[in-house]
Amino acid sequence: MALITRLLFLISMLDLVHKAETIEQCNGPRQLPERDQMLQGHTYKTRWARSGFAECLFVCREEKVCQSFNFVVKESKCEFNNRTKEACRPEDFVPDLDRLYVKLDVSRVPLGSVPELPATSCHEINANEGKRMDDGTYWMLLSGKIVRAFCNMTSQPEDIDECSADPPICTNGRCNNTVASYHCFCHPGFTGNGKTCSDIDECADNLHDCHVNTYCDNTYGSYKCLPYLNGSTILRNDSRYLENLTSFLKPVVNSSVRSRFVRCWHACDDKGPTVTIIQVGSFIFGGYSDVSWKNFSSCRNTGSTKAFLYSLMNYNNGSGYAVYNPVKRGIIHWRTFESVPVKRCASHGPFFNADLEITNNAASNKYSRTHCGFSYNLPTGAGYGDTCKFYAGTYRFTPTDVEVFYETTS
Numbered sequence: 495m496a497l498i499t500r501l502l503f504l505i506s507m508l509d510l511v512h513k514a515e516t517i518e519q520c521n522g523p524r525q526l527p528e529r530d531q532m533l534q535g536h537t538y539k540t541r542w543a544r545s546g547f548a549e550c551l552f553v554c555r556e557e558k559v560c561q562s563f564n565f566v567v568k569e570s571k572c573e574f575n576n577r578t579k580e581a582c583r584p585e586d587f588v589p590d591l592d593r594l595y596v597k598l599d600v601s602r603v604p605l606g607s608v609p610e611l612p613a614t615s616c617h618e619i620n621a622n623e624g625k626r627m628d629d630g631t632y633w634m635l636l637s638g639k640i641v642r643a644f645c646n647m648t649s650q651p652e653d654i655d656e657c658s659a660d661p662p663i664c665t666n667g668r669c670n671n672t673v674a675s676y677h678c679f680c681h682p683g684f685t686g687n688g689k690t691c692s693d694i695d696e697c698a699d700n701l702h703d704c705h706v707n708t709y710c711d712n713t714y715g716s717y718k719c720l721p722y723l724n725g726s727t728i729l730r731n732d733s734r735y736l737e738n739l740t741s742f743l744k745p746v747v748n749s750s751v752r753s754r755f756v757r758c759w760h761a762c763d764d765k766g767p768t769v770t771i772i773q774v775g776s777f778i779f780g781g782y783s784d785v786s787w788k789n790f791s792s793c794r795n796t797g798s799t800k801a802f803l804y805s806l807m808n809y810n811n812g813s814g815y816a817v818y819n820p821v822k823r824g825i826i827h828w829r830t831f832e833s834v835p836v837k838r839c840a841s842h843g844p845f846f847n848a849d850l851e852i853t854n855n856a857a858s859n860k861y862s863r864t865h866c867g868f869s870y871n872l873p874t875g876a877g878y879g880d881t882c883k884f885y886a887g888t889y890r891f892t893p894t895d896v897e898v899f900y901e902t903t904s
């Protein structure tokens with residue numbers, strides 16, 4: 495070997511020795527692997543390490559969650575743990591001839607010091623760190639939430655004050671700290687199991703006192719009573735009108751809890767189920783259709799099992815004024831062509847077959863009519879076909895006002 499080659503060899507050897515010393519100083523002796531051991535049940539991630547366990551060490555140092563790792567020697571694989579053996583039950587640290595265990599010491603993030611690494615008990619922190627944070631509070635996992643809470647490390651065993659948690663552990667409740675536990679006393683409108691409080695759905699649970707003319711709308715911690723059928727000027731004179739129409743609608747609506755009716759203005763096609771309210775002088779009547787109105791160019795007969803006609807103010811045997819007499823009339827049968835309950839087309843407004851049809855531009859003509867007894871049962875005392883004056887006072891009529899409301903559940 496030439497002298498120069500020997501010199502180079504010597505220099506590189508010295509360099510290696512120097513590097514080894516540096517690693518020793520930086521890592522400290524505690525970071526040395528414990529052979530034939532492993533920590534089980536705390537691996538959050540694995541990774542191949544082609545250049546040996548030092549690669550695992552390098553990666554572990556970069557991650558806040560990494561507290562230690564197992565190295566599977568034959569496979570050259572890292573198993574990164576979110577705990578050290580000190581923080582765990584002794585039975586988690588077991589002999590394993592295929593692995594070695596390394597605790598990260600020098601650059602390890604203390605357990606409970608960052609939200610990414612919450613502790614599950616104060617004892618765990620004490621065992622792991624052996625020292626305390628200045629203000630005594632730590633990031634903890636409490637009832638599935640990551641919070642900052644106070645640990646009393648001098649009590650035996652170490653005790654967490656759950657009521658000091660930030661954000662509060664008892665959301666929507668008052669917290670009472672007890673030895674080794676806590677209790678949430680829920681605020682009104684919330685219910686709980688002592689550990690958490692959740693909103694009571696007064697509407698679904700039927701715990702509300704909403705009037706029949708309103709529907710119940712659940713809110714966070716309470717509920718509101720909103721109009722069941724909002725904004726009818728035709729029905730505004732008498733609360734009985736709204737009450738009767740609501741009781742007619744409730745058996746046919748999609749949801750007994752969520753359904754209500756909202757007014758549509760000039761655009762009531764394709765809205766799903768609707769209720770129509772018609773006023774002709776002192777007469778008030780209308781119908782419900784469970785199928786959407788459509789703008790078909792020629793009228794289409796449409797089946798229904800839920801449609802009905804109703805009247806609130808109706809014919810008083812020739813006096814000219816309507817009397818209050820709420821009635822609801824369902825479908826006779828609709829399986830024959832003549833008796834389909836609903837017709838849908840561009841030439842008409844609400845069209846309950848012959849029984850009740852509102853034409854386009856109804857306010858300026860007298861083609862709207864009630865031709866009774868075709869698809870819907872005749873009201874008591876009402877004339878059949880074109881002798882029907884029951885609903886509007888006359889067979890053909892010009893409505894004073896027509897309102898359409900569509901059903902919504904949102």
Ligand SMILES: *[C@@H]1O[C@H](CO)[C@@H](O)[C@H](O)[C@H]1NC(C)=O
Nearest residue numbers: 535536537538576610611612
């Ligand atoms: C730690 O890892 C275990 C095992 O994968 C996992 O069940 C647990 O949720 C992890 N804990 C945290 C705080 O990430």
Ligand SMILES: *[C@@H]1O[C@H](CO)[C@@H](O)[C@H](O)[C@H]1NC(C)=O
Nearest residue numbers: 645646647648649650653655
């Ligand atoms: C911690 O616990 C000890 C023993 O139970 C008690 O004497 C002490 O007052 C507690 N400290 C705090 C800050 O609650």
Ligand SMILES: *[C@@H]1O[C@H](CO)[C@@H](O)[C@H](O)[C@H]1NC(C)=O
Nearest residue numbers: 669670671672673676677679
């Ligand atoms: C709160 O807990 C303490 C025991 O730690 C108990 O004496 C007290 O009665 C509790 N308060 C309420 C309102 O239950």
Ligand SMILES: *[C@@H]1O[C@H](CO)[C@@H](O)[C@H](O)[C@H]1NC(C)=O
Nearest residue numbers: 719720721723724725756757
């Ligand atoms: C009732 O209708 C009016 C307008 O017609 C609207 O401003 C109001 O928000 C509605 N109220 C509810 C509770 O839907």
Ligand SMILES: *[C@@H]1O[C@H](CO)[C@@H](O)[C@H](O)[C@H]1NC(C)=O
Nearest residue numbers: 727728729731773775776778
């Ligand atoms: C409501 O009452 C007013 C005043 O009494 C009356 O002019 C109007 O015609 C009534 N409307 C209906 C639909 O009865």
Ligand SMILES: *[C@@H]1O[C@H](CO)[C@@H](O)[C@H](O)[C@H]1NC(C)=O
Nearest residue numbers: 734735737738741742820821
């Ligand atoms: C109409 O409403 C009044 C007042 O709420 C009620 O007494 C009556 O029984 C109702 N009639 C019908 C047919 O629903």
Ligand SMILES: *[C@@H]1O[C@H](CO)[C@@H](O)[C@H](O)[C@H]1NC(C)=O
Nearest residue numbers: 760761763789790791792840
């Ligand atoms: C309904 O259809 C007719 C043609 O059949 C059209 O002129 C009209 O604009 C349509 N109306 C709506 C509201 O779409």
Ligand SMILES: *[C@@H]1O[C@H](CO)[C@@H](O)[C@H](O)[C@H]1NC(C)=O
Nearest residue numbers: 808809810811819874875876
């Ligand atoms: C009209 O009079 C007839 C016979 O007198 C009676 O049967 C019917 O019930 C009356 N109708 C109304 C709406 O009052």
Ligand SMILES: *[C@@H]1O[C@H](CO)[C@@H](O)[C@H](O)[C@H]1NC(C)=O
Nearest residue numbers: 748765766767784901902903
């Ligand atoms: C109600 O149910 C019918 C079918 O039964 C559906 O076509 C309609 O969209 C529903 N309406 C609402 C408001 O959910």
